[in-house]
Amino acid sequence: MTDLFAARSQMAMSLGFHILFAIVGIGMPLLMVIAEARWRRSGDPLDLELAKRWSRGTAILFAVGAVSGTVLSFELGLLWPGFMEAAGPIIGMPFSLEGFAFFTEAIFLGVYLYGWDRISPRAHLLAGVIVAVSGAASGVFVVIANAWMNAPAGFTLVDGTFSDIDPLAAMANSAAFQQVLHMTLASYAATGLAVAGIHAFLLRRDPLNAFHRRALTIGLMVGAPAALLQPLSGDISARNVAEHQPAKLAAMEALFQTRAGAPLLIGGLPDMDTKTTRWGIEIPAGLSLLINRDPKSVVTGLDSFPRADWPHVPTVHFAFQIMVGLGSLMALVSLWALFKLFRGHDLAADRRFLALTALTAPMGFIAIEAGWTVTEVGRQPWVIYNVMRTSDAVTPMPRLVYTLAGFTALYCFLGIVVAWLLYAQIIRSPREREWHRIYAPKPAVTP
Amino acid sequence: MSPTVADLLAGAVLLALTAYVLLAGADFGGGVWDLFARGPRRERQRAVIAHAIGPVWEANHVWLILVVVLLFTGFPRAFSQIVIALHIPLTLILVGIVLRGSAFIFRSYGGDDSGGQRRWGRVFAVSSLVTPLLLGTAVGTIAAGRVQRPTGAGFMADFVTPWLTPFAASVGGLTLALFAFLAAVYLTNETAEEELREDFRRQALASGVVVFLLAMVTLVLAWQGAPLVWNGLIVSPGALPLHLIVGAAATLSLWALWHRWWRLARVAAVAQVTCILWGWALSQYPWILPPSLTIAQSAAPLITLKLTLGALALGSLVLFPSLFYLFRVFKATEQT
Numbered sequence: 001m002t003d004l005f006a007a008r009s010q011m012a013m014s015l016g017f018h019i020l021f022a023i024v025g026i027g028m029p030l031l032m033v034i035a036e037a038r039w040r041r042s043g044d045p046l047d048l049e050l051a052k053r054w055s056r057g058t059a060i061l062f063a064v065g066a067v068s069g070t071v072l073s074f075e076l077g078l079l080w081p082g083f084m085e086a087a088g089p090i091i092g093m094p095f096s097l098e099g100f101a102f103f104t105e106a107i108f109l110g111v112y113l114y115g116w117d118r119i120s121p122r123a124h125l126l127a128g129v130i131v132a133v134s135g136a137a138s139g140v141f142v143v144i145a146n147a148w149m150n151a152p153a154g155f156t157l158v159d160g161t162f163s164d165i166d167p168l169a170a171m172a173n174s175a176a177f178q179q180v181l182h183m184t185l186a187s188y189a190a191t192g193l194a195v196a197g198i199h200a201f202l203l204r205r206d207p208l209n210a211f212h213r214r215a216l217t218i219g220l221m222v223g224a225p226a227a228l229l230q231p232l233s234g235d236i237s238a239r240n241v242a243e244h245q246p247a248k249l250a251a252m253e254a255l256f257q258t259r260a261g262a263p264l265l266i267g268g269l270p271d272m273d274t275k276t277t278r279w280g281i282e283i284p285a286g287l288s289l290l291i292n293r294d295p296k297s298v299v300t301g302l303d304s305f306p307r308a309d310w311p312h313v314p315t316v317h318f319a320f321q322i323m324v325g326l327g328s329l330m331a332l333v334s335l336w337a338l339f340k341l342f343r344g345h346d347l348a349a350d351r352r353f354l355a356l357t358a359l360t361a362p363m364g365f366i367a368i369e370a371g372w373t374v375t376e377v378g379r380q381p382w383v384i385y386n387v388m389r390t391s392d393a394v395t396p397m398p399r400l401v402y403t404l405a406g407f408t409a410l411y412c413f414l415g416i417v418v419a420w421l422l423y424a425q426i427i428r429s430p431r432e433r434e435w436h437r438i439y440a441p442k443p444a445v446t447p
Numbered sequence: 448m449s450p451t452v453a454d455l456l457a458g459a460v461l462l463a464l465t466a467y468v469l470l471a472g473a474d475f476g477g478g479v480w481d482l483f484a485r486g487p488r489r490e491r492q493r494a495v496i497a498h499a500i501g502p503v504w505e506a507n508h509v510w511l512i513l514v515v516v517l518l519f520t521g522f523p524r525a526f527s528q529i530v531i532a533l534h535i536p537l538t539l540i541l542v543g544i545v546l547r548g549s550a551f552i553f554r555s556y557g558g559d560d561s562g563g564q565r566r567w568g569r570v571f572a573v574s575s576l577v578t579p580l581l582l583g584t585a586v587g588t589i590a591a592g593r594v595q596r597p598t599g600a601g602f603m604a605d606f607v608t609p610w611l612t613p614f615a616a617s618v619g620g621l622t623l624a625l626f627a628f629l630a631a632v633y634l635t636n637e638t639a640e641e642e643l644r645e646d647f648r649r650q651a652l653a654s655g656v657v658v659f660l661l662a663m664v665t666l667v668l669a670w671q672g673a674p675l676v677w678n679g680l681i682v683s684p685g686a687l688p689l690h691l692i693v694g695a696a697a698t699l700s701l702w703a704l705w706h707r708w709w710r711l712a713r714v715a716a717v718a719q720v721t722c723i724l725w726g727w728a729l730s731q732y733p734w735i736l737p738p739s740l741t742i743a744q745s746a747a748p749l750i751t752l753k754l755t756l757g758a759l760a761l762g763s764l765v766l767f768p769s770l771f772y773l774f775r776v777f778k779a780t781e782q783t
């Protein structure tokens with residue numbers, strides 16, 4: 001394994017791990033706040049129990065997110081010093097702002113988790129709202145930094161050095177809005193549907209369980225609208241990619257030849273050597289229609305770029321298919337769920353609905369991993385699109401395969417522990433004595 | 448000579464580092480005392496430590512991220528040399544940070560399984576001990592002027608021998624002792640139970656003495672190992688006042704501990720640690736990476752520096768009231 005490949009793999013693995021927790025750090029605080037707000041209005045102890053359980057889960061996931069995020073901030077430098085030396089002054093801004101978002105998030109999460117009986121109920125709810133807002137903000141800032149790698153702006157390049165640096169123009173790059181919108185929706189869609197799906201699964205065995213019913217509803221309230229909007233936001237992203245990163249779009253669609261009336265390719269196995277795709281289904285003129293709103297328009301294919309500037313086409317294409325496929329399913333299930341909610345149907349009574357919702361539980365997370373694969377692998381061989389090659393950014397440190405192996409082992413281990421804790425602490429139905437505690441009559445005051 | 452914008456940002460890095468040492472450093476120190484908890488009140492000591500760390504450690508930890516971000520934004524060349532030359536210790540630090548944070552949270556939320564709790568407690572405590580050693584080693588290597596671009600002289604020469612020195616190791620030991628000392632002093636303020644307070648007082652006094660001894664060792668090793676620091680701490684005109692201040696703060700903190708003036712001890716310990724850090728920074732000013740890179744040479748373009756300072760100012764408006772609130776909610780009520 002070359003050091004470059006080890007570095008790329010380690011980066012991919014660390015980001016792929018962190019993002020799972022980051023999504024939850026954005027989505028869960030919202031669910032927790034909704035449950036607590038309901039409790040304050042209804043006084044139903046079940047809502048309080050949900051808010052408390054979810055905040056325990058968030059505490060575990062947030063901590064792992066925080067430490068894996070710390071690893072990333074160092075790894076940007078440890079693995080890609082060439083990149084950070086050039087890019088730091090240009091995109092340091094969103095990272096600094098992200099730092100403050102982390103502060104507020106961590107501070108008020110501490111207040112939220114440990115402050116149940118130390119501050120007023122109103123202040124407690126407000127702390128939860130601040131956690132939710134700053135979680136979303138930290139995601140926004142880091143995605144802006146990433147968007148800059150895809151659509152670099154705010155500098156001029158003279159003989160390989162960056163001059164005329166303008167950090168604000170860098171933040172306002174042409175990919176920022178699309179990516180931020182898509183990623184933020186993705187976080188709510190993934191978290192909301194995951195929570196709904198898990199409780200839908202448990203409801204199939206225990207359909208009368210009030211705890212799971214409540215969780216299902218709140219999960220859907222957050223997840224379904226976001227999942228419904230996601231294909232629209234994806235369309236905006238795709239057209240932006242077509243305009244600014246044509247090689248990535250060509251790889252997503254495995255479009256080897258530039259052509260008018262380009263078809264939309266579903267599935268298929270692209271072969272970079274023969275420049276053909278086998279076993280795909282083509283929808284005639286579909287791609288031209290989607291990208292330019294005109295079935296006869298021309299879409300740039302990979303033949304417009306030197307072979308050395310192609311990303312790995314099969315990876316990008318597969319990942320894109322997975323994201324879009326899962327995204328479509330999630331949107332359909334969400335549509336059904338919202339329909340039922342508006343009609344006032346009993347969600348838990350419909351076993352087919354429960355089964356389908358349970359199936360969507362992991363989909364958002366998989367779609368997000370796939371979407372980031374599209375974005376990041378699709379940018380290759382560039383770390384800064386059309387400006388700096390990944391191979392020029394890598395550290396001179398040799399033997400990176402050892403750190404890759406070490407972090408992979410560490411993260412696998414952590415992943416297993418977290419999964420077990422979440423099951424034992426958060427997801428399983430309350431035991432009998434816990435039901436007693438939830439609905440216990442207040443102990444009589446002894447005179 | 449008035450300070451430049453780059454100097455101001457370097458000062459901000461130093462302030463963030465100071466906050467990290469004073470706050471997160473004590474959280475590490477708490478882990479050390481968890482490891483060394485002995486005697487009949489062992490479990491109660493551990494409970495006080497966990498209780499003190501729980502609500503604040505994640506916020507305290509963000510100071511380190513701020514240091515990293517400010518370095519790569521404001522001083523990209525220095526950052527890139529540091530992450531290349533110190534790749535190995537920094538990677539080990541990351542492992543330590545990951546294990547410590549997750550083990551702490553796994554222990555707190557692990558439910559009633561006491562065997563599991565003990566194991567996570569052990570992981571938490573051991574990584575709290577190892578990480579400060581490595582952090583200090585990294586700082587010591589910078590102070591020693593051994594962070595250089597790789598010369599191609601081989602793996603060991605470029606990536607290992609720069610930080611594998613007695614001086615760097617002694618700075619590592621000093622860092623660990625300082626963190627433990629801070630933690631013990633803070634902990635005397637964290638409990639109302641007399642017995643536990645006495646335990647922490649003993650630990651504070653002991654670690655205070657260790658700090659003194661290790662500081663002497665570090666100073667002696669600096670003569671050979673870190674000439675610039677040696678010069679700044681012994682020869683330069685500012686050296687004597689600095690030693691007087693550090694010495695006074697150290698004496699005051701021990702004296703206050705002796706007389707059980709808990710709050711005064713805390714203030715003095717904070718002053719002592721702050722002076723040590725700033726003494727190091729002043730002794731190597733204007734170098735950021737002695738002896739090859741000054742603050743000015745490694746600074747980002749002016750516009751970046753200004754915007755970053757602006758962002759810091761703006762962020763502080765949010766940060767400080769929030770921090771104040773956090774500490775008021777969780778720390779003010781402990782004292783009875």
Ligand code: HDD
Nearest residue numbers: 179183186231234235237238324327364367368371372375
């Ligand atoms: C819940 C997750 C999820 C779902 C259901 C979808 N996506 Fe997505 N997609 C992401 C999660 C995501 C992501 C992981 O969040 C990405 C990676 C980078 C980004 O900004 O968002 C992404 C990137 C991404 C990109 C690349 C952007 C770039 O490289 O700049 C495109 C073109 C799309 N998506 C298009 C779609 C379409 C047409 C979808 C239709 C269903 C879709 N996405 C559903």
Ligand code: HEM
Nearest residue numbers: 021022025026062065066069070072073102106135139142
């Ligand atoms: C799209 C990608 C990313 C998103 C949406 C995201 C979002 C988040 C969120 C919401 C958190 C809060 C903690 C949590 O929920 O567990 C977090 C933590 C963190 N992230 Fe990320 N992140 C992303 C990528 C990165 C990258 C590339 C870096 C490295 C520079 C990074 C650095 C951090 C750090 C340092 C923390 C810890 C903050 C703390 O201690 O509170 N993240 N991230």
Ligand code: HEM
Nearest residue numbers: 008011012015016019142145146372376377380382383390
């Ligand atoms: C958290 C969600 C993200 C995921 C899952 C992700 C995934 C990946 C993957 C798979 C690669 C390897 C690509 C390859 O070499 O083929 C990569 C590379 C990289 N990513 Fe991301 N990425 C994410 C977000 C970010 C963000 C927010 C940033 C920066 C702010 C970032 C910065 C980088 C850098 C610097 C590289 C290495 C250089 C390169 O390979 O181009 N990533 N990422």
